[in-house]
Each structure stands twice: as C-alpha cells, then as structure tokens.
Amino acid sequence: MANFPRSVLEFQRQFPDEAACAAWLAAARWPDGFRCPVCGHDHAWELDTKAWTYECSRCRRQTSVTAGTVMHGSKLPLTVWFWAAYLMATHSNGISARQMWRQLGLGSYKSAWLLCAKLRRAMVNPARALLSGVVEIDETQISYRTKDDPVAGGGGRSPEGKMQVVVAVEVTENNAPGRLRLGVIPDASSASLHPFIKGNVAAGATLKTDGWSAYPGVPGYKHEPHVVGKMAAHIVLPWVHRVISNLKTWGLGVYHGLRRQHLQSYLDEFVFRFNRRKTPHAAFRSLLGIGTAIQPLTYKMLIAAEARG
Numbered sequence: 001m002a003n004f005p006r007s008v009l010e011f012q013r014q015f016p017d018e019a020a021c022a023a024w025l026a027a028a029r030w031p032d033g034f035r036c037p038v039c040g041h042d043h044a045w046e047l048d049t050k051a052w053t054y055e056c057s058r059c060r061r062q063t064s065v066t067a068g069t070v071m072h073g074s075k076l077p078l079t080v081w082f083w084a085a086y087l088m089a090t091h092s093n094g095i096s097a098r099q100m101w102r103q104l105g106l107g108s109y110k111s112a113w114l115l116c117a118k119l120r121r122a123m124v125n126p127a128r129a130l131l132s133g134v135v136e137i138d139e140t141q142i143s144y145r146t147k148d149d150p151v152a153g154g155g156g157r158s159p160e161g162k163m164q165v166v167v168a169v170e171v172t173e174n175n176a177p178g179r180l181r182l183g184v185i186p187d188a189s190s191a192s193l194h195p196f197i198k199g200n201v202a203a204g205a206t207l208k209t210d211g212w213s214a215y216p217g218v219p220g221y222k223h224e225p226h227v228v229g230k231m232a233a234h235i236v237l238p239w240v241h242r243v244i245s246n247l248k249t250w251g252l253g254v255y256h257g258l259r260r261q262h263l264q265s266y267l268d269e270f271v272f273r274f275n276r277r278k279t280p281h282a283a284f285r286s287l288l289g290i291g292t293a294i295q296p297l298t299y300k301m302l303i304a305a306e307a308r309g
C-alpha cells in the first residue's frame with residue numbers, strides 16, 4: 001500500500017464512501033485481478049443485486065469482497081470499519097471502545113465495544129515467528145481491575161489485583177529493540193517461565209535475564225544471567241524495562257486499568273502496536289483481516305516492508 005493516508009483528511013479523501021472502500025478491498029485482496037476462490041478463474045461479473053459481490057463467469061460461485069475479512073456479514077458500513085481500523089492502527093496508544101463510540105457516532109457503547117473486540121481479535125497472528133538472536137526476558141506485576149465488561153465507563157475505581165506478566169524483547173545487532181512478546185503467567189517459577197520461553201523464543205537464542213533462579217535450565221538456549229540488585233535491572237535489561245514502564249502507563253491511560261478476564265487480549269494489543277509501530281499500513285490491513293497469512297514474519301521483514309512503503 002504505497003499511499004497510506006498520513007492524516008485524517010487524507011483518509012477521508014481516499015475513503016469517502018462505500019464504493020471507495022470496496023474498491024480498495026478488491027485491490028488489496030486480488031492485487032493481480034479477481035481470482036475465483038473455487039475454480040481459480042480470473043473473470044467475474046459484479047452483481048447488481050448484492051453489494052460488492054462478484055460472480056465467477058465459469059463456475060458461478062459468488063464471492064463477496066469482504067469474505068474472509070473481519071467485515072464479512074456485518075451490518076455496519078464499510079466506512080465505519082475502515083475508520084475504526086484506521087483510528088486503532090494510527091493512535092499510538094490505542095483507542096478505547098468509549099472513544100470509538102464517541103468519535104464514530106455509533107448507536108451504542110456495546111456496538112463500539114464489539115467493533116473494537118472484533119478488530120482486536122486480528123492482533124494475534126497464529127503463524128508468527130519465534131523471537132531469535134539476543135532476547136531480554138524479565139517478569140513484572142501488572143495491576144488489573146476486577147469489574148466486568150462491558151461497562152459504560154466512568155464511575156469509581158474498582159478494587160485492584162495484581163497479575164504476573166513475563167516480557168521478552170529481541171535486541172537487534174544495532175542494540176535497538178526488535179519484536180516483543182508478553183504472556184500472563186501464574187507465578188515466576190520455572191514451571192511457568194519455561195513453557196513461555198519455549199512457546200515464544202526460537203531454540204539457539206541467547207536469553208538475557210536478571211539472574212533469577214527460575215530462568216536457567218531450559219534446554220536449547222544460551223543463558224546470559226546478569227545478577228543485579230533490583231535498582232540496576234533497567235541498566236542490564238534496558239528494553240524490557242522500557243516496555244514494562246510503557247505497558248503500565250498504557251494500561252492506566254487508555255483503559256483506566258486493565259481487566260483481568262481480558263488481560264491477555266490487552267497484552268496482545270500492546271504487542272501488536274509495539275511490533276508494528278513503524279508500519280501503520282500493515283497494522284491497518286491486519287486489523288481488517290486482509291492478508292493475515294502474509295504478515296511480516298521477522299523483524300528484518302518488518303523493516304523491509306517499511307522500506308517498500
């Protein structure tokens with residue numbers, strides 16, 4: 001997507017109506033022209049009777065331009081979906097359902113909440129590659145609210161609890177942060193940390209930790225413990241500590257406290273934003289459910305995608 005809108009004015013110009021959104025979707029899904037998903041034929045008619053639907057001229061199969069995306073079967077206009085994905089992809093700290101409700105003038109808070117939840121579901125790519133190279137790892141405690149969702153917002157503060165979260169950040173050769181993973185764990189024991197490491201970090205990687213006794217002993221990894229007092233951990237593990245600090249601020253600022261039952265999905269959102277912080281166009285496409293199978297797999301590919309524009 002060469003000309004991803006850089007401002008809301010540009011966005012409004014590029015996607016003024018349903019037809020513009022549908023045309024963009026068709027081009028994004030079939031960059032080399034229409035392909036029938038059943039027979040592979042490359043010619044179809046656009047139906048007059050069904051919006052944004054093509055009928056294969058060979059096998060007659062009808063294919064909606066929204067099939068396989070998050071928008072399929074929705075009663076909301078495409079423009080609303082596009083705006084929601086744009087706001088979610090470009091607000092650096094994210095956008096709450098309450099903000100979405102007001103900014104898009106949606107009928108109810110609940111429909112805004114559902115819209116956000118559906119977009120957020122696209123934030124985990126099941127085929128994503130494991131972290132590799134040098135990886136900083138540490139755990140922290142995150143406060144959460146215990147009140148149930150969905151709520152209309154406002155109101156007083158609910159009682160808070162604490163939950164253990166493990167943080168892993170790749171460190172690139174230029175000593176810059178690469179990709180991030182976060183996981184909720186019951187405690188900081190080996191039994192909790194080792195499965196997270198195996199599930200998120202490629203074998204052969206070097207694990208940089210603060211020397212906590214539960215980290216060593218995972219087979220297949222080089223372990224580089226830096227035994228430090230708590231005060232010095234931010235020096236030894238600078239990126240993981242920056243992430244932890246940002247994560248805590250983000251949770252309080254955007255959502256007024258994270259809720260326990262959705263904690264992993266909030267963490268997934270934070271990871272999604274962090275890993276696509278330089279590629280809003282990739283974030284926008286992913287949120288709408290386009291080409292999730294061709295998401296950037298490694299940090300190098302992420303940078304390459306950025307260079308392509």
Ligand SMILES: [Zn+2]
Pocket residue numbers: 036037038039040041056057058059060061
């Ligand atoms: Zn066909």
